[in-house]
Amino acid sequence: MQEMAVTYSIGEVAEMFGLSVPTIRYYDKEGLIPNLNKNAAGVRRFNEDNVSTLKIVECLKNAGMPIKDIKQFVQWTLQGDKTLNERSQMFQELRVSVQEQMKQLQETLDTINFKCAYYGKATSDGTEKYVKEEMHLN
Amino acid sequence: MQEMAVTYSIGEVAEMFGLSVPTIRYYDKEGLIPNLNKNAAGVRRFNEDNVSTLKIVECLKNAGMPIKDIKQFVQWTLQGDKTLNERSQMFQELRVSVQEQMKQLQETLDTINFKCAYYGKATSDGTEKYVKEEMHLN
DNA sequence: CCTTAACCTAAAGTTAAGTTTAGATATTAA
């Protein structure tokens, strides 16, 4: 009474992640999806582990990490406990980096909000003239 | 009793913005810095207006806008009040886009924080074994 | 004056992260 392991085709995985099929092949080629099996005909079958790996790959991508560094991390995970320090340090540095990105993005949003107010007034005036005087304070 | 207009060299501007000199020349070539004057010898002199333009260019870059779209915005500003609607709409769309980026980045940070806790425990244990069981809940 | 650092243009080169193409094989639904 063995459970049949659930697997997914590359097209299904592409759909799940909103990525293109060639992009996923490219990630595989780059070594970002270790232990990805192929059937007798050479067709990729993704198991839950492979999907989990892709989830963390996506997280690291969203954090702005380049593919080669993501690959390094994946290699570390394959090497087991002896690379725990490297991985721990990587995530701590990444946290700082993402916090800085958030701060930068918030400043950008503040500026954009100011511009939205500026152009809101300007469009309702039909001209930049008055809002420019008002907001430049000159 | 005329005030002498303050101007900056390309090197000073590069310093101000943390950009390389060739990058600023590239922006100029791409049309992102209109009304940038050169002296008789062909050397660029940046006035306050040019610096202000670069500030907004940097903001748009940080918002993830590609150079060609930034150029479009700069062109609109040169065309005066008749492009107010385009510019207003651009900033409203940009606001939404940046808000979405912030949300995405926050989710990424949440995942990274989880991983920091995971690897913090794993490194103090000297192995992933226990924290994996604990956190995977299996 | 002289030299050293900063500036110029034009054109070629780089890099990351995919995308596209070509030609072949596999899977699925009717």
Added chain:
DNA sequence: TTAATATCTAAACTTAACTTTAGGTTAAGG
């Protein structure tokens, strides 16, 4: 069983955003 759809590999191509190179000219300090 056949047609349409999905998959495969390898290699070439694309794009954005710079950077580098080459060969000069200019500006500033001693």
